[in-house]
Amino acid sequence: MTTEIKRRRRAFGPNAVGIALVAPLALFLLATFFVPLGGMLFLSVDDRELGTVMPGTVAALAGWDGADLPPAAAFEAVGRDLVEARKAKIAGTAARRLGYESSTWRTLIQSTARALPRDTATVTDWKSTLIAADGAWGQRGIWQALANARGPLTGLYLRSALGLQGGQDSALYVNVLARTFAIALSATAICILLALPAASLLASVGQFTANLLMLALLLPLWTSVLVRSTSWLVILQKNGVFNQVLMGLGIIDAPLELVYNRIGVLIALTHILLPYAVLPLYASMKALPCSQMQAARSLGAGPLNAFFRIYLPQIVPGISAGGLLVFILALGYYVTPLLLGGQGDQMLPFYIAYNTLQALNWGLAAALASILLIATVILYALYVRLVGVQRVGV
Amino acid sequence: MADGVAPADVYKTLATKEGVDRAFKKLDEIKPNIVWWSSGNQPMQLLGSGEVAMTTSYNGRIRGANAENKRDFKIMWAGNILNIDSWVILKGSPNKDNAVKLLEYLGRTDRQVEWPAKLGYGVGSVAAQAALPADVAATLPTAPEHIAAGITVDANFWVQNIDALNERFAAWAAK
Amino acid sequence: MLDGTRIWLWGCRLAGALVLGFLLLPIFAIVPLSFNGGSILAYPLQGLSLKWYAAVVSTPRWLHAVANSLIVAISTVAIATPLGTLAALGLDRIRFPGKSLLMALLISPMIVPVIITAVGVYFFFAPLGLANSLAGLVLAHAVIAVPLVLVTVNASVSQLDKGLLRAAESLGAPPMTTFRRITIPLILPGIVSGTIFAFAASFDEVVIALMITGPGQKTLPRELLSGTRENLDPTVLAVASILIAISAGLLLLLTAVQQRSAKQNA
Numbered sequence: 082m083t084t085e086i087k088r089r090r091r092a093f094g095p096n097a098v099g100i101a102l103v104a105p106l107a108l109f110l111l112a113t114f115f116v117p118l119g120g121m122l123f124l125s126v127d128d129r130e131l132g133t134v135m136p137g138t139v140a141a142l143a144g145w146d147g148a149d150l151p152p153a154a155a156f157e158a159v160g161r162d163l164v165e166a167r168k169a170k171i172a173g174t175a176a177r178r179l180g181y182e183s184s185t186w187r188t189l190i191q192s193t194a195r196a197l198p199r200d201t202a203t204v205t206d207w208k209s210t211l212i213a214a215d216g217a218w219g220q221r222g223i224w225q226a227l228a229n230a231r232g233p234l235t236g237l238y239l240r241s242a243l244g245l246q247g248g249q250d251s252a253l254y255v256n257v258l259a260r261t262f263a264i265a266l267s268a269t270a271i272c273i274l275l276a277l278p279a280a281s282l283l284a285s286v287g288q289f290t291a292n293l294l295m296l297a298l299l300l301p302l303w304t305s306v307l308v309r310s311t312s313w314l315v316i317l318q319k320n321g322v323f324n325q326v327l328m329g330l331g332i333i334d335a336p337l338e339l340v341y342n343r344i345g346v347l348i349a350l351t352h353i354l355l356p357y358a359v360l361p362l363y364a365s366m367k368a369l370p371c372s373q374m375q376a377a378r379s380l381g382a383g384p385l386n387a388f389f390r391i392y393l394p395q396i397v398p399g400i401s402a403g404g405l406l407v408f409i410l411a412l413g414y415y416v417t418p419l420l421l422g423g424q425g426d427q428m429l430p431f432y433i434a435y436n437t438l439q440a441l442n443w444g445l446a447a448a449l450a451s452i453l454l455i456a457t458v459i460l461y462a463l464y465v466r467l468v469g470v471q472r473v474g475v
Numbered sequence: 476m477a478d479g480v481a482p483a484d485v486y487k488t489l490a491t492k493e494g495v496d497r498a499f500k501k502l503d504e505i506k507p508n509i510v511w512w513s514s515g516n517q518p519m520q521l522l523g524s525g526e527v528a529m530t531t532s533y534n535g536r537i538r539g540a541n542a543e544n545k546r547d548f549k550i551m552w553a554g555n556i557l558n559i560d561s562w563v564i565l566k567g568s569p570n571k572d573n574a575v576k577l578l579e580y581l582g583r584t585d586r587q588v589e590w591p592a593k594l595g596y597g598v599g600s601v602a603a604q605a606a607l608p609a610d611v612a613a614t615l616p617t618a619p620e621h622i623a624a625g626i627t628v629d630a631n632f633w634v635q636n637i638d639a640l641n642e643r644f645a646a647w648a649a650k
Numbered sequence: 651m652l653d654g655t656r657i658w659l660w661g662c663r664l665a666g667a668l669v670l671g672f673l674l675l676p677i678f679a680i681v682p683l684s685f686n687g688g689s690i691l692a693y694p695l696q697g698l699s700l701k702w703y704a705a706v707v708s709t710p711r712w713l714h715a716v717a718n719s720l721i722v723a724i725s726t727v728a729i730a731t732p733l734g735t736l737a738a739l740g741l742d743r744i745r746f747p748g749k750s751l752l753m754a755l756l757i758s759p760m761i762v763p764v765i766i767t768a769v770g771v772y773f774f775f776a777p778l779g780l781a782n783s784l785a786g787l788v789l790a791h792a793v794i795a796v797p798l799v800l801v802t803v804n805a806s807v808s809q810l811d812k813g814l815l816r817a818a819e820s821l822g823a824p825p826m827t828t829f830r831r832i833t834i835p836l837i838l839p840g841i842v843s844g845t846i847f848a849f850a851a852s853f854d855e856v857v858i859a860l861m862i863t864g865p866g867q868k869t870l871p872r873e874l875l876s877g878t879r880e881n882l883d884p885t886v887l888a889v890a891s892i893l894i895a896i897s898a899g900l901l902l903l904l905t906a907v908q909q910r911s912a913k914q915n916a
Binding site for chain 3: 102116306309321325352443
Binding site: 514519524 | 691880
């Protein structure tokens with residue numbers, strides 16, 4: 082019995098101390114990372130905005146079945162809410178939110194708020210007043226939009242971000258999602274193709290030379306993404322180093338267009354991600370005895386045959402680990418496409434930043450970020466499964 | 476304006492759905508040749524590096540690039556867009572009286588004539604424009620012949636339409 | 651037959667060397683341009699000159715940015731290193747089934763795209779008044795820096811010879827003494843490496859800085875980004891070259907620390 086307690090205490094003791102040591106970091110990340118990310122996920126479905134500007138309307142439409150025009154009480158609520166909102170100068174908030182349903186409603190709310198009399202006591206029949214202000218109030222469309230926007234939760238932003246909402250925004254984001262994955266996939270494929278010879282070179286030379294060559298991997302890895310993107314801009318722009326050299330050698334007559342398009346983005350992204358592909362490949366190639374290839378060759382296999390039949394299958398784990406890591410990372414770059422791409426080459430992160438800082442559509446920004454986050458988490462889980470959590474820090 | 480709309484009719488045209496469609500159709504035509512910029516000095520960078528042959532820009536930046544970076548950029552005034560900036564005193568400002576004094580000072584004709592030589596931008600008062608030396612006056616967006624060649628930003632139009640047009644523009648630009 | 655093999659082998663090597671050259675190209679292409687006597691960003695250089703570096707150190711905008719970056723990076727390290735080190739020591743003691751999940755969660759800021767961290771922190775900090783402040787930037791940088799410390803220290807803790815600790819214990823050393831005299835010196839290279847990683851992560855970071863700082867808190871990478879977009883002249887390349895030199899210096903420092911510890915272990 083006592084030995085059992087002792088054993089338990091011994092097992093528990095280190096755990097208690099360990100947990101106490103991990104706790105500060107866990108609490109820190111909880112407060113500065115997990116709670117903010119949770120808040121962001123919530124923001125993508127949060128829809129309480131209309132309720133703060135037009136509380137009467139939200140309450141009045143709670144029981145509306147949507148089949149016909151709502152009861153007179155709803156007209157009165159809209160009228161009174163809009164008059165109040167205009168006085169408090171917050172009608173724009175309601176107009177913006179309804180504009181996400183359809184841009185027609187944005188104008189309707191604003192013009193109605195302006196058209197209504199400031200003194201609500203003079204109004205006796207709200208229904209005819211509203212319809213007189215704009216005939217749209219006599220149709221179901223705007224009422225449906227108000228009912229959709231009454232909160233407290235909405236799928237609008239996620240639907241827009243996934244392209245299920247219809248309308249211009251949706252067409253845009255389907256496009257952006259497809260493009261983001263296409264660019265990330267192309268960069269991954271190029272990285273693997275380039276990583277194969279680089280890793281095999283590293284694996285085939287002596288340890289000292291390999292360490293020296295490894296600097297060629299580590300130095301770029303340590304140089305900031307921004308500096309490398311700037312550098313590629315200098316190299317690739319119209320009067321840049323690359324075009325000057327080619328023209329100087331007489332290879333081309335007119336400068337090539339290599340930036341503000343897909344080519345520039347892919348070159349720079351490949352450069353930034355390549356070390357992440359080479360390192361795991363190098364590790365898996367180094368574990369392979371080169372005698373195998375020689376054996377295959379001496380048994381009469383051609384070089385390509387030997388490569389595909391013997392070598393490739395054994396480095397598949399390295400390829401998939403590197404490829405997956407590169408793909409995950411490629412989804413998230415903001416600065417590189419910003420500097421080297423045109424408007425049609427901007428990826429998901431650009432639109433997250435755009436909606437956060439410029440369009441001020443935080444719900445949509447949060448929805449786009451949530452999609453990227455979820456995609457990353459799934460791929461990350463797959464990666465951990467594949468290579469183990471200890472190997473994540475390359 | 477590039478599609479043949481007279482400067483005076485630009486906002487009238489854009490207020491209709493057909494007008495907006497027409498504008499986007501014109502944009503479709505030139506889209507393959509456009510490099511977009513988002514902050515004031517980028518056009519000077521793009522022009523200077525030879526990345527673009529012509530660009531839209533704030534006229535003060537062109538003056539700045541010519542004066543400081545020894546460029547020789549020329550301005551084409553046909554179809555220019557004039558925007559008038561405003562000073563704002565926020566409600567509840569602690570130094571409201573001084574702010575009003577500053578505005579009064581900035582509005583004086585003898586102060587206004589000092590700016591164009593330093594900034595390159597136009598002046599806010601007709602008297603100041605008239606008081607400027609002729610060679611400086613002719614380089615400004617507020618020169619009468621430049622105002623006649625372009626349009627003045629219609630703030631009311633944009634207040635009503637900016638969100639809808641922005642949304643459509645963003646969707647179009649990203650395609 | 652033999653020739654085929656040779657061609658294949660050397661072809662592979664040549665391709666590999668070209669790829670490594672591609673990796674180094676942008677770094678070596680721009681550093682010389684920052685010493686150009688003329689202002690055109692192309693070769694051949696029009697004479698050598700340090701004037702662009704002189705322009706950097708005489709411009710308040712750049713100096714202000716350097717000061718901000720140093721303040722932020724040092725404060726970030728001051729938060730991330732102790733938190734990450736303690737957690738690495740703690741994780742080493744914990745034995746329960748959810749441990750690898752805990753580890754995965756603690757290092758997840760390293761995998762989550764920076765733009766998401768930036769936006770999440772922005773939405774969260776804005777109502778708290780932490781957006782547009784260096785304090786907010788430091789907290790956000792600590793989030794992305796701490797996993798680097800954790801991973802690095804964790805690696806050296808797991809290599810720690812537990813026999814030494816037991817020996818100290820059996821000789822009657824109190825736990826704190828064992829920790830101070832045995833554990834800390836042995837994992838010090840890990841802590842120093844982690845600190846270097848954390849410093850570099852903060853010093854080079856631009857996306858969060860772009861989101862949550864105002865004009866008053868511009869860091870060096872943020873100024874570099876505006877410079878690249880708006881006025882790409884040799885001054886900007888001088889700043890980029892300085893950043894490359896700092897990165898290379900940190901890399902050398904890291905290599906030196908790791909080699910010394912490898913020697914000690916041997």
